[in-house]
Amino acid sequence: MGSESRESFLPLDPVSFTNESKAVVDFIADYYENIEKYPVQSTVEPGYLSARLPESAPYCPESLEDILKDVNDCIVPGLTHWQSPNFFAYFQANASTAGFLGEMLCSGFNVVGFNWISSPAATELESIVVDWMGKLLKLPSSFLFAGTGGGVLHGSTCEAAVCVLAAARDKALKELGGWEHITKLAVYASDQTHFTFQKAAKLVGIPPSNFRLIKTTFSTGFAMSPETVRSAVEDDIKSGLVPLFLCATIGTTPTGAVDPIAELGKVAMEFKAWLHIDAAYAGSACICPELRHHLDGVELSNSISMNPHKWFLTNMDCCCLWIKEPHLLTDSLSSDPEYLKNNASKTKSVVDYKDWQIALSRRFRALKLWIVIRRHGLANLMYHIRSDIAMAKHFEALVRKDGRFEIVMPRKFSLVCFRLKPTAAAEAEDDGRELNSKLVEAINSSGRAFMSHAVAGGVYVIRCAIGSTLTQQHHVDALWKLVQEKAQSLLTNHSIK
Amino acid sequence: MGSESRESFLPLDPVSFTNESKAVVDFIADYYENIEKYPVQSTVEPGYLSARLPESAPYCPESLEDILKDVNDCIVPGLTHWQSPNFFAYFQANASTAGFLGEMLCSGFNVVGFNWISSPAATELESIVVDWMGKLLKLPSSFLFAGTGGGVLHGSTCEAAVCVLAAARDKALKELGGWEHITKLAVYASDQTHFTFQKAAKLVGIPPSNFRLIKTTFSTGFAMSPETVRSAVEDDIKSGLVPLFLCATIGTTPTGAVDPIAELGKVAMEFKAWLHIDAAYAGSACICPELRHHLDGVELSNSISMNPHKWFLTNMDCCCLWIKEPHLLTDSLSSDPEYLKNNASKTKSVVDYKDWQIALSRRFRALKLWIVIRRHGLANLMYHIRSDIAMAKHFEALVRKDGRFEIVMPRKFSLVCFRLKPTAAAEAEDDGRELNSKLVEAINSSGRAFMSHAVAGGVYVIRCAIGSTLTQQHHVDALWKLVQEKAQSLLTNHSIK
Numbered sequence: 001m002g003s004e005s006r007e008s009f010l011p012l013d014p015v016s017f018t019n020e021s022k023a024v025v026d027f028i029a030d031y032y033e034n035i036e037k038y039p040v041q042s043t044v045e046p047g048y049l050s051a052r053l054p055e056s057a058p059y060c061p062e063s064l065e066d067i068l069k070d071v072n073d074c075i076v077p078g079l080t081h082w083q084s085p086n087f088f089a090y091f092q093a094n095a096s097t098a099g100f101l102g103e104m105l106c107s108g109f110n111v112v113g114f115n116w117i118s119s120p121a122a123t124e125l126e127s128i129v130v131d132w133m134g135k136l137l138k139l140p141s142s143f144l145f146a147g148t149g150g151g152v153l154h155g156s157t158c159e160a161a162v163c164v165l166a167a168a169r170d171k172a173l174k175e176l177g178g179w180e181h182i183t184k185l186a187v188y189a190s191d192q193t194h195f196t197f198q199k200a201a202k203l204v205g206i207p208p209s210n211f212r213l214i215k216t217t218f219s220t221g222f223a224m225s226p227e228t229v230r231s232a233v234e235d236d237i238k239s240g241l242v243p244l245f246l247c248a249t250i251g252t253t254p255t256g257a258v259d260p261i262a263e264l265g266k267v268a269m270e271f272k273a274w275l276h277i278d279a280a281y282a283g284s285a286c287i288c289p290e291l292r293h294h295l296d297g298v299e300l301s302n303s304i305s306m307n308p309h310k311w312f313l314t315n316m317d318c319c320c321l322w323i324k325e326p327h328l329l330t331d332s333l334s335s336d337p338e339y340l341k342n343n344a345s346k347t348k349s350v351v352d353y354k355d356w357q358i359a360l361s362r363r364f365r366a367l368k369l370w371i372v373i374r375r376h377g378l379a380n381l382m383y384h385i386r387s388d389i390a391m392a393k394h395f396e397a398l399v400r401k402d403g404r405f406e407i408v409m410p411r412k413f414s415l416v417c418f419r420l421k422p423t424a425a426a427e428a429e430d431d432g433r434e435l436n437s438k439l440v441e442a443i444n445s446s447g448r449a450f451m452s453h454a455v456a457g458g459v460y461v462i463r464c465a466i467g468s469t470l471t472q473q474h475h476v477d478a479l480w481k482l483v484q485e486k487a488q489s490l491l492t493n494h495s496i497k
Numbered sequence: 498m499g500s501e502s503r504e505s506f507l508p509l510d511p512v513s514f515t516n517e518s519k520a521v522v523d524f525i526a527d528y529y530e531n532i533e534k535y536p537v538q539s540t541v542e543p544g545y546l547s548a549r550l551p552e553s554a555p556y557c558p559e560s561l562e563d564i565l566k567d568v569n570d571c572i573v574p575g576l577t578h579w580q581s582p583n584f585f586a587y588f589q590a591n592a593s594t595a596g597f598l599g600e601m602l603c604s605g606f607n608v609v610g611f612n613w614i615s616s617p618a619a620t621e622l623e624s625i626v627v628d629w630m631g632k633l634l635k636l637p638s639s640f641l642f643a644g645t646g647g648g649v650l651h652g653s654t655c656e657a658a659v660c661v662l663a664a665a666r667d668k669a670l671k672e673l674g675g676w677e678h679i680t681k682l683a684v685y686a687s688d689q690t691h692f693t694f695q696k697a698a699k700l701v702g703i704p705p706s707n708f709r710l711i712k713t714t715f716s717t718g719f720a721m722s723p724e725t726v727r728s729a730v731e732d733d734i735k736s737g738l739v740p741l742f743l744c745a746t747i748g749t750t751p752t753g754a755v756d757p758i759a760e761l762g763k764v765a766m767e768f769k770a771w772l773h774i775d776a777a778y779a780g781s782a783c784i785c786p787e788l789r790h791h792l793d794g795v796e797l798s799n800s801i802s803m804n805p806h807k808w809f810l811t812n813m814d815c816c817c818l819w820i821k822e823p824h825l826l827t828d829s830l831s832s833d834p835e836y837l838k839n840n841a842s843k844t845k846s847v848v849d850y851k852d853w854q855i856a857l858s859r860r861f862r863a864l865k866l867w868i869v870i871r872r873h874g875l876a877n878l879m880y881h882i883r884s885d886i887a888m889a890k891h892f893e894a895l896v897r898k899d900g901r902f903e904i905v906m907p908r909k910f911s912l913v914c915f916r917l918k919p920t921a922a923a924e925a926e927d928d929g930r931e932l933n934s935k936l937v938e939a940i941n942s943s944g945r946a947f948m949s950h951a952v953a954g955g956v957y958v959i960r961c962a963i964g965s966t967l968t969q970q971h972h973v974d975a976l977w978k979l980v981q982e983k984a985q986s987l988l989t990n991h992s993i994k
């Protein structure tokens with residue numbers, strides 16, 4: 001029937017499971033040991049891998065040794081090393097041993113907890129751990145299972161956005177009296193809001209022309225102005241649209257800006273729009289009492305999400321979503337096919353998380369977040385956030401000391417937005433865009449660090465996002481030295497021309 | 498600043514990473530060794546876990562030993578053991594050592610390959626491995642990167658469904674001339690199609706009243722009739738609707754039925770509707786030449802998806818989606834925010850998978866599928882499918898030999914649908930529903946096996962889904978003995994009453 005008999009083909013035999021898994025643990029530990037030796041951004045050319053791998057699958061089994069050799073020779077060179085201490089791009093995805101252990105248990109048990117009965121522990125631990133996380137953030141009890149709300153773990157902010165947008169949409173369509181009103185629904189966010197909300201709104205069928213990008217400026221530090229929102233909403237109402245959804249952000253992707261959620265909450269309430277708070281990046285920081293004020297006003301929102309897989313030492317993927325009225329989520333997303341019917345669900349005494357998310361299937365992500373929190377404890381989690389912020393402050397101070405540079409936006413968390421000041425006439429023409437983009441390219445192509453950029457208020461800024469687990473202050477010092485060295489070389493070339 | 502200094506707080510230190518990870522490997526190996534000792538379906542009561550765990554997160558770090566003790570004492574009893582050889586419910590989620598190793602590498606590297614530059618290997622390996630998989634299934638080159646199409650790894654069929662529905666929707670709205678036509682779009686599937694397609698259609702804004710559930714019957718083995726689809730489409734066109742999307746299934750969830758895709762493809766083409774093939778469960782089986790005919794006609798479809806995380810020894814989560822015209826997917830889902838702009842993307846010579854899926858962030862799932870395929874080889878993967886089917890045939894034969902039972906639907910893959918024949922007057926009244934549901938309950942509450950049920954054509958059937966990695970023939974024999982024992986006891990009690 002095949003090349004091996006059932007007796008010799010044992011794909012989950014505990015002995016070989018143990019041996020092979022431990023070999024891979026050693027492989028990964030070696031990778032971490034050596035991670036600083038690799039160029040942070042991969043230097044491969046498009047198409048590099050197809051030249052190195054066969055065009056089709058092998059007929060016979062291959063050894064783990066051969067596979068790991070290929071991982072080492074073919075895959076590692078094509079990685080951009082997110083776990084490198086010299087990774088300062090985008091927002092970090094900071095792994096930890098605890099997060100890894102949680103992923104191992106999740107994958108090892110490999111249960112599919114779509115409803116309570118299919119693995120009660122998967123459902124109940126998730127409900128407990130989202131409450132733990134909510135309490136760490138001092139969310140009002142209206143968002144907790146211990147109160148009148150509840151939470152769920154998704155894979156991404158976009159998934160959370162799709163689900164709350166669908167919940168808000170279906171509530172509105174019910175009130176408006178029919179699906180034909182879908183083209184009247186309008187969604188509001190700032191021009192700094194993560195593009196995932198535009199994508200999510202379009203996904204759930206809101207016409208893209210009904211998505212309002214509220215303009216932000218330097219004057220508010222790129223925070224969304226409640227007055228501008230109000231005026232956009234009023235205009236839309238005059239044109240016959242219905243304000244459905246407003247998204248506020250704590251720590252925007254381009255510059256780490258914070259929208260004033262208390263004031264935005266009042267506007268949203270006045271117009272009966274759903275207020276969602278996207279705290280994907282900076283939510284983690286709000287476990288520290290001195291930073292919690294950024295969430296003031298959260299009680300006025302309908303839902304809030306944040307990503308432990310960014311800054312909370314939780315390996316990919318993990319997004320917490322809390323919602324005040326979970327029944328709005330389940331009204332929109334629930335289904336009850338015969339083949340999933342069971343007594344526990346019938347009693348309505350249990351949570352069936354399939355009705356809180358897009359998919360039926362789901363991984364046991366709660367284990368990971370639970371282990372991350374327990375293995376570190378609030379004390380070390382706060383320490384971790386604070387030391388990243390301290391390093392960012394340190395970098396900011398280094399930038400400020402060098403007159404050729406400027407801090408473009410005030411730093412709030414561990415993201416520093418800076419640039420070389422445009423001085424020469426050629427630079428003033430494009431407000432330093434080319435100069436600074438060349439600087440980023442020079443830094444990244446050195447392989448010694450990886451950074452990314454943004455544009456806010458028309459200004460091109462270099463983003464230094466500190467938060468990789470392995471980053472220590474000497475890495476930040478080395479980064480600054482590298483930035484200065486590359487800037488010097490650019491400016492010299494420039495003045496020679 | 499915290500309870501520990503940066504020097505002593507090292508959440509990704511290679512030495513403790515190694516030690517703690519190996520302890521968890523041993524824990525999971527022990528779990529597999531002992532898995533048959535646990536009741537397959539958890540016996541806990543709703544709310545069991547909140548009584549055992551603290552209400553809020555700890556302030557100080559806890560030891561791995563304490564955490565693993567709690568996993569053992571509090572979590573394991575609340576698991577329904579999907580990896581048990583006595584798990585015969587739903588469809589299996591069959592884990593393997595190879596799949597686990599792939600998950601470890603994915604989590605260890607923890608790269609976020611949303612676009613090519615953010616980790617070229619993550620993108621390129623994914624493109625290569627979906628082509629490998631497509632070739633194993635003998636998909637036409639119109640679905641492969643090596644041809645004119647392409648593929649992507651999603652987390653679930655529902656995600657794939659949302660994405661292809663959005664692509665089809667946006668193409669249609671463009672042709673129809675505006676978003677207001679969204680309420681005219683109609684979607685077709687059979688009453689056996691997984692509910693996830695109804696959910697996905699509603700998610701993307703198709704009015705639920707425009708979702709047509711085509712009735713199936715015993716006469717076609719619960720396959721969708723092309724004539725019935727045609728007649729539904731024609732009726733809708735008469736009412737001013739636009740046929741958007743038809744979903745055909747290879748191996749339906751209730752009974753494993755197979756829709757006639759070649760004939761359905763002709764209907765879809767005639768009315769310019771998008772044909773999607775959901776081969777979530779049975780797609781894996783089509784790597785065997787003797788089963789490949791179920792995919793005959795696939796060339797007429799626009800997209801096809803299947804889940805290696807069901808029957809292909811690939812740990813959760815992994816869903817392959819192939820599409821003939823990838824530009825329709827990216828037209829609908831792409832975005833180009835300034836903070837992700839880069840030279841590689843600008844040249845359009847690379848794939849940016851963020852534009853092929855819902856979320857921005859994504860895990861490096863390709864490693865897992867790649868290692869599963871290489872570590873087993875096509876030979877053993879076919880052996881694995883065939884031995885599961887052989888065990889299902891064996892179970893089917895056992896059922897046929899016992900005159901009290903009947904096979905309700907012809908078996909096509911490794912799912913056997915059977916029931917106790919209703920004989921007594923009381924049983925005939927509900928066509929044996931109560932009797933058979935009591936039998937399932939008796940089996941499941943014994944803890945010795947876990948099965949689920951479905952209803953097709955009004956008939957309640959017990960589903961015996963064979964495919965857990967650890968299942969061997971003696972487990973199937975024991976299951977049948979258990980079924981007979983519980984049936985005997987039910988029938989005796991019944992006749993006493």
